[in-house]
Amino acid sequence: MKNLISALILCFAAQTAGALEITALSTAAAGGAVKGDFTFGAVTVKSISYENGGVVMPFTENKGKTYTDIKLLSKSLYAKIEACFKNGFKKGGKEPAAPAVKIKSFKPLKSKARVANAELSFDGELLVVAGVMASRKEEGTFWIAFPPDLVFRDKAFKSDVESAVIAAWAKKEKK
Numbered sequence: 001m002k003n004l005i006s007a008l009i010l011c012f013a014a015q016t017a018g019a020l021e022i023t024a025l026s027t028a029a030a031g032g033a034v035k036g037d038f039t040f041g042a043v044t045v046k047s048i049s050y051e052n053g054g055v056v057m058p059f060t061e062n063k064g065k066t067y068t069d070i071k072l073l074s075k076s077l078y079a080k081i082e083a084c085f086k087n088g089f090k091k092g093g094k095e096p097a098a099p100a101v102k103i104k105s106f107k108p109l110k111s112k113a114r115v116a117n118a119e120l121s122f123d124g125e126l127l128v129v130a131g132v133m134a135s136r137k138e139e140g141t142f143w144i145a146f147p148p149d150l151v152f153r154d155k156a157f158k159s160d161v162e163s164a165v166i167a168a169w170a171k172k173e174k175k
Contacts, residue, residue, distance in 0.1 A: 020077055020125045021096045025089040034085055042098040043122065044151040045070055050085035058149035067129070069147035074125040098157050099123040103168050106132070114145070118165050132169045142166050 024039035033056075035049045047058040055078055060067045072078050104119040104127070116132040131145035144162045152158035 020080075020099055020123045021092060022080055022084060022089065023092070023095060025084055027085075036084070038081060038084070039153065040099065040122070040126070041096045042152065042154045042157045044153060045126070046149040046151060048081060050082070055081050055085070058147070060147055060149075069129045070149060071127040072125070073121065073127050077125040098154065099126075101161050101164065103165060106169060106172055115142070116169060118144070118169065120161070120165070130165065132165065142169060 020040040022038055023041055024044075025036050027034055027036040029035075033049045033051045035047050037044055037046045038048055045058065049056045049058075055072070057068065057070050057072060060069050072081075099122040102121045102124070104121050107117045107119070109116055113133060113136075114131045115134050118130045118132055120128045120130055122128065128147065128150055130147070133143050133145050135141040135143060144165050146152075152161075
């Protein structure tokens with residue numbers, strides 16, 4: 001019995017480790033919908049809305065096209081966001097560690113400016129599509145364009161993510 005309880009605690013800890021936690025929320029009503037800026041430790045996703053009984057993630061419009069640059073990957077994060085809209089935000093304990101960022105894939109593009117899209121996973125729960133941009137000033141150098149609704153609260157964390165994406169793209173490009 002003791003081993004079973006230990007195994008259950010270990011499974012629960014493994015499931016909750018690395019999960020994004022909502023650390024702050026600011027809301028506003030706009031056009032009949034409730035919108036909020038949700039902070040997940042080191043990053044904030046702006047303009048998440050709750051419409052017709054569902055969570056709607058922000059999107060980017062460019063030249064008449066709509067792009068969903070920020071997506072939810074887990075039902076548990078969806079449920080946390082939905083609960084905040086329904087029941088209000090309840091501040092938790094201490095500030096969580098910066099989320100683990102994993103580069104899931106690159107999708108090369110035919111553009112001279114935006115050479116690829118990089119899909120980044122934050123703790124396996126939030127997917128962000130960032131642009132790998134070719135520098136106009138320095139041949140062969142790149143910078144990262146994040147969606148406008150994604151804000152990094154920690155400049156060092158943002159710099160680390162940018163460096164990792166650029167290094168991974170340079171390595172992929174050499175192959």
